[in-house]
Amino acid sequence: MPSTIGDKTYSKSIELPETEVFRNLKNAKRFAMDIGGSLTKIAYYSTVPYRKVLYNKDQKTLDSEGQEINPKYEVSQGDRLHFVKFETKYIETCLDFLQQNLVASADVMKEKKIKVTGGGAYKYADLLQEKLGLTVDKEEEMTCLIEGCNFLLKNIHDEVFIYQRHGNPEYRFPNVDPCIFPYLLVNIGSGVSIMKVEAEDRYERIGGTATGGGTFWGLGKLLTKAKGFDELLALAERGDHRKIDMLVKDIYGGDCTSLGLPGDLIASSFGKAAQAAPESIQEADIARSLLFAISNDIGQIASLYAMMHGLKKVYFGGYFLRNHPLSMHTVSFAINYWSRGQVQGLFLRHEGYLGAIGAFLKGAEECDADKYSWSENYAGSSGLQSPLPGHKLPSLPVAVNVDQLEMDRIDQGVLVYCPLLDEPASYIPDMVDLTEDCEARQYWLECFEESLDKFVSQAIKSQPHSADAPARAQKFKEKYISRLQYLKQHPCAFGNLTVRSLLDTREHCLNEVDFPDPYLQQKQMENEAALLLLSDHLAELDALPGRQKYETAATNLLAGNVFDWGAKEAAALMQIPGFGFQQALAHLQKRPWFIDHVEDWLVRLEEGPHRCAAIFVDNSGMDVILGVLPFARELLNRGTKVILCANSKPALNDVTYSELVLLLEQAALISKDLGCALEEGRLWVMDSGQASPCLDLGRITRSLADAMIANQVDLVVIEGMGRVIHTNLHAKFKCDVLKVAVIKNRWLAKRFGEQEDTFPVVFQFERKTVS
Template identity: 60%
Template sequence: MTDSNYAKSIELPTHEVFRNLKNAKQFAIDIGGSLAKLAYYSTVPKKRAKVLETNQVHTEEDGGELYALQEEDELRDQLHFIKFETKYIETCLDFIQQHLVNIHQSMHPKVIKVTGGGGHKYRDLLSRKLGVKIDREDEMQCLITGCNFLLKNIPDEVFMYQRHSNPQYKFHCHDPENAFPYLLVNIGSGVSILKVMSETKYERIGGTSMGGGTFWGLGSLLTKAKGFDELLEMAGQGDHRTVDMLVKDIYGGAYSALGLPADLIASSFGRATRSSEDSEDVDMAKALLICISNDIGQIACLHAKLHDLHRIYFGGYFIRGHPLTMYTITHAINYWSKGEAEAMFLRHEGYLGAIGAFMKGVQERGRYSSFWVENKALSSGLQSPVPGESFLDKQPHNMTFDMLEMDKFTKQLVSCPLLLDGASYLPDTEDLSMDEEARGYWLHCFMEATDKFAERAIKSQASTPDAEQRASRFKEKYLMRIEELKANPCAYGSLTVRSLLDTREHCMEEFHFVDPYAQQKRDENEHALQLLAARLKQLDDMEWNERQLRLVVGLLAGNVFDWGAKEAAILMEDLQNFGLKEAEAKLESRPWLVDDFESWLLRLKGPKHQCAVIFADNSGIDIILGVIPFAREMLIRGTQVVLCANSRPALNDVTYNEMTLIAKKVAEICPHIQSALLEGRLIIMESGQGSPCLDLRYIDHDLSEKMKELGADLIVLEGMGRAIHTNLNAAFSCESLKAAVLKNQWLAERLGGDMFSVVFKYARNRKVVPSGSPCSR
């Protein structure tokens, strides 16, 4: 059967590798000598709950309506990346063409960006198969653009490989704004070494012909491997010592005078002539991999030393996340640089050229977006190709897919200007990949909670016929992710509570459960608004010192109303009998686990703050009876307040759209809030986040500019996600308040407390240096 005829029998793989082809609007392809990488852009419909103000007047008697809900389709842009072997390019193009039914209607102009060495060779084939014009892009420029794109948009893109450490993968805290200069070593069929000085300035300073093509070519001659992946798998099983000549084979041991250890390779394949009968295919493959990786590492290190560069990024599909390859390159860099340079790898190293070509087309079409985010429900992880049948399963090779998918943000995200040192900031309090006990607990915790979230998803769309089926698929996908993380904790980057929460949100979105708590939030907001007037009057009648304490206690008690915490959710089942007063009674007595209230009170007796930036947590009682009275007190003191809410829904967290409507309703109740809104002293802004946690490396650009414009001198982080799981040890250049209630027994005990222990952490100095437990001051 010819490739052309065979294409007609291909079915879409069950794991939906080629997703949304019918909606594809733009293509780019990077064609190397060995592998081709396809990038395409599609518009994907996703359900969302839209909030609409009603004309019904709010009254204390009937409660009124805060807002109505309406489900609507929201179009979201997604970017897809897939790789396949270049020798099957005609088959793959046939497959794409047959499933791309709207290509002529949706692609304007009808152009495909192409880069890589095969751009000229396959130009006519691409044009004929897809009926489009081919626009070739410079390969080196695409590589640089692709690398810069990944460094800017994916926090856990860069890692160092430590073979005998726990964990083996150490993710590098890179600052996108201070990324230059660096050395990029791209290992494709051959190797190019690039010195990158800026987004647009780079220079090819060297290279070698000994690359991935060499490994594959010689491997095909030396072994019976039928493909690149099989050859890599063989290398992982072999013993190179049956093929390579070691120092001890020549000297009988180490050559101490020159500092050469006995097991150091003295001659690659030096034993092959006398021991070929004892050498197996796997040994040949391993010796070949080590030989090529060692040479690439040495050449890269020499170029780095020559140009005084200490960051060396390795990219290209030769690496493929293969541990032996990364170990050999890392060892070579450490050895030749004497520890002065670091070998750093990219999780998506093979897509640099395809990303660069795609972004070139995006910019030319005027659709440039400054920020994209990795979709954690759809991308494959390190050493975890998507399971399923081979795309060309009838061909004599075993081909697996790995994918990267990204969602487009319409607004730019930047680092928070209030961080003391953005380059060293890490949001997460605990790295679960390094802590086996914590990892085991949290993976089990999230697995156990999945049924409840599936039930919530079904309930939120009870009138939709396929809700139960989609919830089942959500559950299956998320549980599969957890099983992968049990086997390989670093598969998707740093493993943290934040990443587990974000992955769950992405999985929910994938099956169109975008805001399953929308109705619940609506009900809770309406209920809390009815109680606000009495709450404010009660506070206003208090003596000043007492009022400051009750405001803080209310802020903390409001945080108990969190549907993401199992213990709190049980209490919230009956909101008519469990309110702010009952939540306050649940809090531990003072002194709290972390109790900086007296320091905070003393500070309030001093000069007013210029501008307070408050990151709020949950809807309902939390925001309306806890956060708003606290913010109101700051306003009365003469402090300008920026109230921040999530840009996108997560659990029962309040969103920007909801916060805007809540503020209007609160203004009808409270003259202080009304005048503050009218005068611009109270500003509602979106954080840029869509998570229960808070990663201050990526906040909304407008919010960042407002912080600088207003001279923000106080940041308030409220809730477990924002102040415990993330940012507990974050250092700021201004004063900071971190306020949360511990609503998880295991975590509370881990931090030295108990259920409903309080963390009220105030820092007046410019730097917080954590020591001892995470709660140390």
């Protein structure tokens, strides 16, 4: 039933229960809103408790009786931003829900104010005050839009897309320059506002037009029987504008070559309507002609402003485009045509949240851009264009969908581009875009699904004393399978679909149900076994003459990389009783390798030592202890300083920063050379900012980037299949770079043209790029 507050009446729907949509409300701290005519967006911040592994060098995997010791954990707090979108007509229900589940919570909203932007900040001010007991602090809409846009551009890698209605894929995600300014923001609401953004705090409205989404809906309502904006757009999808619009060929009989006008170009919107018999005109044709007329006008005006101000990046937003492919298509075509290809229309995956994000950021110290970076949480976000399955609110009419975005704060502070990348603006970490490569997409989606049971088993095994571990592991399986199934239908849902994003999604889903490090015990056991072999391993290496020693150290680096629980074929080998380092050497491809630059590498070593090497390490156990450390030791003995760069968080059996610090202390007791280098500050471990088996050099910790510059790093070593084969094989650097990996996936090896049963080897050395 409707209710009345003051002299205003609001529609009331049925009760809204807490579901997967409004997550973690019990730990929410504060929130902000952007209330539009059709949609209301809520942004709230919460702390998320999670299990954190405590690494202890004295902790053993097995007790004296061979029984597993329960891993030691502590409960830590993460920070998360939640953005939820729903229809404004259900605002009263939503406010009741928020009052009960958020505002009434202890220590929440201490200032008794709520930041609100959009037209609803004024229209619903009384309702907000009455329902929430909070004073509405109104924020200027355009300022919020720009701040929200800046936030997304800086923190979500695949936020920007180009829409290609007839393309394959339909959505394309271009590489975004790390310098996001300047750009043009074209917001298409009822009217159109055009904003030039030159810096965080420097922007201005440089133009616009009164012909916008409101014009389309207003005229559409007069000209058709459509009962809503979406219904009018659906009508336009079915129409044929050529029955209403006068084309160039209708005037000239074909192309007008003297003016460079193609025959299918619209010469006059609704130009044929005057001569057409009224009964021959269909409403769908009218709707499509109207859509084209308005879109062409917006595209032309936007392109003119962009060219006038010398801007190449033009972002479009507003409800006229939001989840409306035909609108995006017409605006994209128009701006491309009028700018003669100099300007391309760009869109944002989470454009609908710009205002809410901007309002929330006002005074939000926990979101200080100079201190923190954020990343999208794939386990809690909806996909592009349509919400994920299960994210409908059961309390509301079945047609009501609720969209959401979640972002986790990076504990390591601000993430930046690696300063040694040759051209950061053109850097793309991933080797294969699965949105374009259908064969690879089908293979990898099936591959990840088939491997799920192994991860469920490993997750349960990692917490043997947790009674609810099996139930949580099953939840992980269900969530991850639902993501994989969804991606089969919507491969562009979360940006470029890559092996890296599939791995990241799996890690997010594991963390979602409190499995932070399923391979912890396995890693501890393998580390202990490898440390026992290290002394003899180094002695064998020292017995070799110079050139042979360096070549063997390189081969051992590759043999160590065979020990990888993330690769199906390698995992099968590692389960064979007695499989060790010598057996791994035997499974390497015989030289010459698939990519074999060993001779180039040895020649470079003969020219003299590097100043400092940054080595991005891969797996625990044999890989880091018998592969990486002896290789690093040879560099140290030549006078090269070495930074070992390790993952910030666990992923598969990758060694983490915290683990490697302890392992290096233990190895230093075994190797005098390593001990001296560690004590003298010539060898140290740094946190890379990564939480994936892959490597995105566009997001490393600022401390690591600063250390690379301060120590004049002139050699980067990247190791591992995920870090080299799935990512970075073609990355160019300003310094020497060595990329080493073993291809442990048979399907992938065949794709590279290798048919042998042994594992193909990549040993790729590249001299620094001279720009």
